[in-house]
Amino acid sequence: MVELINLSWIIALLAVIALLLVPANIKAYTAAFGVVANAITTSWLAILALTGQLVSFTFYGGNIMGDMLIRVDQLSAWFILIINFTCITGVFYGSGYLKAYDNSAKKLSMHWILFILFQLSMVWVCMIQHGLMFLIAWEIMSLSSMMLVIFDSHNPKTLKDGINYLVQMHISVVFLTIGFIWVYFQTGSFSFDAFSTYFGLNSNIWLFLVFFVGFGLKAGFIPLHSWLPHAHPAAPSHVSGVMSGVIVKLGIYGIFRVASYLRSDNLMLGEILITISVLTGLYGILNAAVHRDFKKMLAYCTIENIGIIGIGIGIGLIGLGNHVPILYYLGFGGALLHVLNHSLFKSLLFYSAGSVYQQTHTRDMEKLGGLIKSMPRTAVIFLIGAIAIGGMPPFNGFISEFLIYSGLIEGIKLHDMTQITMMVLTFAGLSIIGGLSVLTFTKTFGTIFLGTQRQPLQHKPHEVSSLMLIPQYVIIVAMLSVAIFPRIYLEVIGNILSGLTKSTIIPQPVEFAGYISTMQSISLYSLLFICTIAVFWGIRMLALVGKSQVVGATWGCGYTAGTSKIQYTAKSFSKSLGKTFDFIVIERKQYEELKAGEIFPKEKKYTSHYHDFFEFRFIRIITNRLIYSANYFKFIQNGRIQSYVLYGIVFIIAIFILTIFKIVP
Amino acid sequence: MLSFLLIILAAAFFTGIIIRTKSIASGRKGPGLFQPIKDVIRLFKKGTVYSETSSFVFRIAPTIYFSSVFVAMLVVPFGQSKGLISFNGDFIFFAYVLGLGKFFSIIGAMDTGSSFEGMGASREALYSMFAEPAFFILMGSLALLTGHTSFQEIFATLHLGSSITYALGGLAALVFLMIAMIENSRMPLDDPKTHLELTMVHEVMILDNSGFDLGLILTAGYLKFAIYGAIIFNLFSGTISYGYAIPMFLVVQAFLAFVVGMIESFMARFRMNHNAQFIVVLSSVSLLIFFGALLVSGKFI
Structure with a gap:
């Protein structure tokens, strides 16, 4: 089945070339065709993996990379299917959403090429099990999504949000790189299987935490979440739907992947994860409740749902630590199912919010109504x-x-007692x-x-085109299928989980079967x-x-x-x-008080904004400090070509001297 | 099935007793016990008036609200006999079904575009959010105490033996009673008889409802009281036989209605901005119950 893997990137390449050639009004359909074809090939792989035929092959990537393992196992398969579904609905919705841009062909071909790359890189992130190559796919994913975010690039606010996203994603990459290199130095291999060796020999906690920071930045656990409320509103709605639906979940995928290799310290890590997750959930939804920009609200709501997923993972880890299989199944299973569910209803909400934005051209809910x-x-x-x-x-969502x-x-x-108390508080x-x-x-x-x-709008809003509505109906059908036939999904999840942990195989406990039938009766x-x-x-x-x-x-x-x-x-x-929660959701108001002696008051302005606690209290202060100290190094970038040439020469001489004296090998 | 019939029976006189207690306490004769039911039947026979800004949401909201209470009622057991719906973790279903009803009653209020109804809607959403953890911590503690996770199994195995379990039972009854007051927007939080829109919670949400819809909303309120009354009864019922349990159920419900009436007669409502604190106190009472449960089950180190 290696041909299918190759087919997937060949299709993407062909679609990219085709996109450059076709006229503007059918670019979207070409992209849709590419996305669907790619989705079919990779979903085929995924379905094979779910039915028990793991597809894997290695290829030699030169001296530096070594043997690279590409494997579609059941965990990857679950995420690949979610990615493909959301990308398909996204591309169809997007082709309706961007109808108005039919006259700017360049912008459209750029956008759709990036979209195809975006899907390809996300699928590949799930398949690659080799550290360095994983980082490359990860990077392509971050870059393409960043370029998708700044579709509206003439708006300086959008650019700023895009760059904010880019910077934060690179902090994430730094942590991931540290993690992979750490494992490499301990075991001599970049392959994911080396984690197993590493975790068997060393303390589990620190490496996991390094990866947690790296992947958590993508997923949006607090206090690493601050890119989400900026990037999601800035992006066009089909992109925010896909980003919130799946790109954020790839952070969760990473956490799952690393957690599956854990050998010890499960209990401690589970407790840490649950604590962070509950706080993430509460923080996310609290902020979502106060914001008036509805896409920002949805972005904060994504943070909340990441918290819920994190709670599931934490329960699973505690189950592993206590050797209670049912906890492992319920926790991880709930998290995996919530990943699917959230990708469905969050993309649905972003698409319908996008329809509102397309018709009214405002994201401020106070201007809307009726x-x-x-x-x-x-x-x-x-x-x-x-x-x-x-x-x-x-x-x-209830399931x-x-x-x-x-x-x-x-x-x-x-x-x-500690764990029980933690569970009850999480419950609350x-x-x-x-x-x-x-x-x-x-x-x-x-x-x-x-x-x-x-408030009066510039145009009278109308119902959006059926090209935009049909993908949303499809999502609703998928949502209902989870709600009405949870048994199918839960059995798949049960299979994924029984083969997930590498250290020991945890057989499916009888209670889990009981829970599956309970879920069926709930529906x-x-x-x-x-x-x-x-x-x-x-x-x-x-x-x-x-x-x-x-x-x-x-x-x-x-009053009439x-x-x-x-x-x-x-x-x-x-x-x-x-x-009630003004110590977390910080409100800042701007207004002028009535002055003494102002007998005939003129028109006044009153504005109030909610600030993100972490951004306002920590990140802003740190970045301000950074900018301040970076000022001292401004002389390096002085705009004179002579000095830049000098830097090059100094660097070459330095390398030369260092090698001669054998200071660097 | 038994619980279903008994709750409906209790709902028929619960609000009547509250009103009667209040009127006697204030020195009036007061209406008959079944006056609330007669009011509802009268409403069911009437036509309706809709606000011109409202959409289908406003029309369907009362029906969904009532259905949610109705389905939640099916979950509640009666002593040893299960409710019609019973499974592990059914109390979560109970809470979330009621949540859906609340969701619709809130957006139904928002649908009128009124300047008052949003006020009540926002208060309702806020208070029920604050009351949520009290219920969940309490149910979690009961699950810890009994080792079971469905309403019926929890109540069937909840033996009140030692003095500490009686204290826990008493506290739990208090929490459930207060949750019932919050859910129904009754006295310490909201005065159902107030005539100022700015200070109302539940009543202001249903200003624009009339006729059949209003009847449904009122009936749902009566049922809600009886549901929480049944839960409180279950806390103490244990394993007594039906011959005693059924009269005891009716007595407990009547007593609770009397207590609610007395509270409403002799207490002033809280200041609006103190309500949140009051509701959060319930969560801490629930936490007390939780630590008590830890003690009883011997897991407190």
Whole structure:
């Protein structure tokens, strides 16, 4: 099946060449064709791996690289399928989203070439099991996604956010490189299998933490999250959907990959991970609740979901440490399923938010309102996404959150007081996250889609094209399939997990089968719930037959001259929450007080912003310091060619002298 | 099945008893016990008025809210007999189904584009968010104490033996009662009889609902009280036979309704900005129960 692996990059290459040649109006379809073809080839590999035929081969990459192992195992397969699904919906949605750019051919071919590279590199990140080559694929992925983010490159804000993303991704690469080189020096191999040797001989904790920082930057664990709320709003919506849906998950993939080689210290690492994850979840959703830029809100919500996934991984590690297989299965299983679920509903939410942005050209929800009347389909899609992401039945979010909750309940049965307390507190934390996400999404949905239009728009919004709607329907169908047939997905996950850990094979415990049937019955109960709603709706319709149904003005407490401006705003909706947690969500206001003697006040301006705690309190201060001290080295970059030539000569002489005196080998 | 019938029966008189207690405490004669039910039936027969800004969300929200309470009711057991829906971890399902109902009642309120209803909606979302951890820590502690994870198994094996378990049971009953008050927006947090939109929580959300929809919302409120009453009863029911359990259930429900009535008669509502603190206190009471459970199960080192 090696041919399939080669086929995947050949297809990508052909698609890139084709994209340069075809006219602008069919570039998107060419890209879609390339993405789909590539997805089919790599998904085939993935499905083979899931059915038990692991595809692997090595090729010799010269003296430096050595033998490079490329292997599609079951963990890779899971992530490859998720990547391919989201990329396909992304490319179709994107072809509708970028219709307006049909006259700028160069921009489009650049964009779609990068998109194909982006998909290819993400799939390859999951397949490569060789440190250096992994870093190369990782780097291509970061660079192509950064270029995708700055599609709107004439906007200086977008460029700044793109560069912020680029810098942070390179900090991540630094940590990953340190990790791989560390293993190389200890074992003499860049292959992932060397981790197993390394972890067998050395302390597990530090190397894992180095990788955790590297991958955690991609995934967005606090305090490493600060690129997400900038990059996601800046990117075009189909790119933010794919980025939030899958690129962030590749950080999770990395953590899973490294965790699968762990030999000891599982308990300690699990406790660290759970603590960070609960805080990540709470921090993410708290920030999501107060922001008024709806794409920024979704970005923070991604951070929250990464926290939930992290809780799952932490439970799994604690299970490994205590030799309780059911915890391992529920924790890791919940995390894997939530990776899938989040990629589905988050891309759905980003796409529908993108539809709103395309029609209204604003990301500020305070300027919107009442869109359910002009864009009813988008409204329903967003509503479904919002319910699913809140983890409420009858959608798929509940299934994975329930698995993680079950893991926590099983964890309560452990015997160590610290661990039990941690589980119960996580339990409470997860429930707060759930409650806050209800607040966040009722606020967002209510403000954008319900009520009446708050400010006049330049164009009257219309429902988006069916090219943009169909991918979203497909996602909803996929979401429902998880919700209605969780058994299929859970059995696949069970197989992945039984072969995941390299040190010992953990057989699937009987309890897990019990949980699978519980999940299946939950989906039945969810259907029962829907039937109940239908029955009561039917009764209501019958009861209303022949009764008067009048339409009148909203109750205004006697005030009859209300305008759309008197509606409750998103800001005030989350104001009391923001005030309660003002030590985390930092609000800064700018306004002028009325001066003494100002008898006839003129028009005033009042603005208020929420700042990211970590960015505002730490990162900003550190970067300011860095810039300040970097000033002292400005003389190096003085703009004179003579000095630059001098630097070169000095460098060559230095190398020459160092080699002569055998200071460097 | 038994719990289903009993909860409906209890819901029929619960609110009536509250109102009756309040009226007697304030020296009035008060309406009959079944007046709330009569009110609802009258509403069911009426036509409706919709706000002109509202969409289908506003029309479907009360139905979904009511259905969520209805399905949550199916989860609650009665002593030894299971609820219609029972599985490991069903209390999570219970909480999340109620959450969905709340979600719709909130967006239903937002759909009117009113200047008041968003206020109530935001308060409702905030308070129920704060109440969430109390419920989950409490259920987690009960799971720790009994080693089971479904409502029915937890309550069936929850033996109140030593004095410390009685203390835990009492505290748990208190927490559930307070959660019921928060869920129904009753007195220490919200005065259902207030006439100022700016200080209302639940009532202000349903200002624009009328007719059948309003009836559904009110019925859901009655059911919610009876559901929490049933949970509190289950805390103490243990393994007594049905012959005693059924009358005891009705007595417990009536007593709880009486307590709620007394609280509403003799307490003033909290200041709005102190509500959050009050609700967070519930979580710390739950934590107390958790440490008690650790002690009882011998895992406290």
